[in-house]
Amino acid sequence: MTTTDTPVTAATASSAPTASVDLTLRDISSGAASGSSCSTELLDAPWDVDARDPGYGPGASMADPIPAASPRQGEIPQEYRDASTEELDRRIRAAKAELGDRAVVLGHFYQRDEVIQYADYVGDSFQLATAAKARTDAEAIIFCGVHFMAETADLLSGPEQAVILPNLAAGCSMADMADIDQVEECWEQLMEVYGGEVPGDDGRLPVIPVTYMNSSADIKGFVGRHGGIVCTSSNASTVLEWAFERGQRVLFFPDQHLGRNTAKAMGISLDEMPMWNPRRPLGGNDEQALHDAKVVLWHGFCSVHKRFTTAQIDKARAEHPGVRVIVHPECPMPVVDAADEAGSTDYIRKAIEGATEPTTFAIGTEINLVQRLAAQHPQHTIFCLDPVVCPCSTMYRIHPGYLAWALESLLDGEVINQISVSQDVADPARLALERMLAAKPAPVGAAPERATSERTTSER
Incomplete structure (x- = not known):
C-alpha cells in the first residue's frame, strides 16, 4: 500500500497473531495479567450497556455528556x-x-480484533469512506466504526447502496461537541463582527469554515454551504493553506488540538488562535481578539487522545533510552511538541512498518491499534504511552453479535440500522468533501505530514 487512499486488506491485518484488548481486559480483571483499566464495565456485553441510561459507554468518553437526541440501539x-x-464466528x-460481493464489511483501525478479523478493508475513516465509494458492486456497506464515518460512507457511496452501522449507539463524543445549532449561532456572531460574508480588498472572505472529518454530516453540509472544506489528520496543513488562499481567517472545528498543532507548525502564533466556547457570547472572546485571529478554534477534543501527557513521554524516555515516540495530532500541543513525531493512524502504522531495525516505539493513540501493531511486528517493542487500558468508548460498542445480526438480516432481505443523509444536507456536504479530495498533501518525501511539532520527520 503506497498511498493513504488505499485501505489495508483484512488479510494483511490478520497475517500475524493479533492482540485482543478484550482478552487483555479479562486477564487484568482475573489477575492473570498486571495493569489496570479505566472501567470495569468494559467487560460488560455492549447490549447490556445499550440498555442503560444514555451515554457513550465505558472507555475514554464515559465522562463526556451525550446530547439528548443521540441515537440509541x-x-x-x-x-x-x-x-x-464460536457460534458467532461460524454464522458471520x-x-x-453466502452474500459474496453483495456486502462489504469495513473495519476502522480502532475496532476490537474480534470484529477486525471479519473486515474486508481496514483503515482510518477517510480510507474506509474511499473504499465504500470504490465498492460500487456492493448492495450493502457494513461500517464497523462510528456514526459520522457511516454518514460519510453514505455521502460517497451510490444512491442504491445501503450503509449499515451495526450498533446505532456507536457515536463520537468529539463530533457531538459541535452541533449544527451551535455552529450556526457561532457563524451569525462572527458575521456580525466581520461585517458579513463580503470579500476584502484582497478578494479573500473574512473567514473560511474548516471541519475535521470527525464531524456530523450536518456540519459538513454547513461547511459546504459557506465555501469551506473538510480535512483529515493527514492533510490538515494542505487544507489550511487552501483556506487561507480564500479567507483571511479560518474557523476550525470540532477538534481544537488538531487545529492548534497544525496552525502552530505553519507559523501561526498561539495569540492568533483564540478558542470559541459555544456556551459564551462571542465564544468567550472580545471583538478585537476575533479581528486579530488567524484561526478560531472550536472548544472540542478527542477523549482518547486527551489522555496522553508529557509525563508519560518522560517516563517512556527514562525507561527506554532511544525510544521513538509517535503520537496522533489530536493530542494536546505539549504532548505533540514533546514527541518525536506526530501523524495520523495510517502514518503511525507506516512508520512502524518502515522501521528496518528492531525499534522501541511508544505510541500515543487508541489502544486497539497499538496492541494490533505490537502483535503484527514482534521484531519491535511497541507499547501505548498510557499505561491504563482505556479504549474508545464508542468503537467498543461494535461487537461480533451485532455484525452477525446485520449480515443475517441482509440474507433475510432486511436492511437494519441504515444510515442515510438527507439530500439537503448531502449535496453541500459532498461539495466540502470534494474540495478535500482535491486538496492533496505533498507527495511522499516532499514535506512532513507532521508539521505539528518543531521536530519534523519525513512525510508518510
Whole structure:
C-alpha cells in the first residue's frame, strides 16, 4: 500500500497473531495479567450497556455528556446475545460467504480484533469512506466504526447502496461537541463582527469554515454551504493553506488540538488562535481578539487522545533510552511538541512498518491499534504511552453479535440500522468533501505530514 487512499486488506491485518484488548481486559480483571483499566464495565456485553441510561459507554468518553437526541440501539434478538464466540464466528463467516460481493464489511483501525478479523478493508475513516465509494458492486456497506464515518460512507457511496452501522449507539463524543445549532449561532456572531460574508480588498472572505472529518454530516453540509472544506489528520496543513488562499481567517472545528498543532507548525502564533466556547457570547472572546485571529478554534477534543501527557513521554524516555515516540495530532500541543513525531493512524502504522531495525516505539493513540501493531511486528517493542487500558468508548460498542445480526438480516432481505443523509444536507456536504479530495498533501518525501511539532520527520 503506497498511498493513504488505499485501505489495508483484512488479510494483511490478520497475517500475524493479533492482540485482543478484550482478552487483555479479562486477564487484568482475573489477575492473570498486571495493569489496570479505566472501567470495569468494559467487560460488560455492549447490549447490556445499550440498555442503560444514555451515554457513550465505558472507555475514554464515559465522562463526556451525550446530547439528548443521540441515537440509541434497540434490543437485538436474544439469539445473538446468547451465542458463543464460536457460534458467532461460524454464522458471520457463513453469511459473508453466502452474500459474496453483495456486502462489504469495513473495519476502522480502532475496532476490537474480534470484529477486525471479519473486515474486508481496514483503515482510518477517510480510507474506509474511499473504499465504500470504490465498492460500487456492493448492495450493502457494513461500517464497523462510528456514526459520522457511516454518514460519510453514505455521502460517497451510490444512491442504491445501503450503509449499515451495526450498533446505532456507536457515536463520537468529539463530533457531538459541535452541533449544527451551535455552529450556526457561532457563524451569525462572527458575521456580525466581520461585517458579513463580503470579500476584502484582497478578494479573500473574512473567514473560511474548516471541519475535521470527525464531524456530523450536518456540519459538513454547513461547511459546504459557506465555501469551506473538510480535512483529515493527514492533510490538515494542505487544507489550511487552501483556506487561507480564500479567507483571511479560518474557523476550525470540532477538534481544537488538531487545529492548534497544525496552525502552530505553519507559523501561526498561539495569540492568533483564540478558542470559541459555544456556551459564551462571542465564544468567550472580545471583538478585537476575533479581528486579530488567524484561526478560531472550536472548544472540542478527542477523549482518547486527551489522555496522553508529557509525563508519560518522560517516563517512556527514562525507561527506554532511544525510544521513538509517535503520537496522533489530536493530542494536546505539549504532548505533540514533546514527541518525536506526530501523524495520523495510517502514518503511525507506516512508520512502524518502515522501521528496518528492531525499534522501541511508544505510541500515543487508541489502544486497539497499538496492541494490533505490537502483535503484527514482534521484531519491535511497541507499547501505548498510557499505561491504563482505556479504549474508545464508542468503537467498543461494535461487537461480533451485532455484525452477525446485520449480515443475517441482509440474507433475510432486511436492511437494519441504515444510515442515510438527507439530500439537503448531502449535496453541500459532498461539495466540502470534494474540495478535500482535491486538496492533496505533498507527495511522499516532499514535506512532513507532521508539521505539528518543531521536530519534523519525513512525510508518510
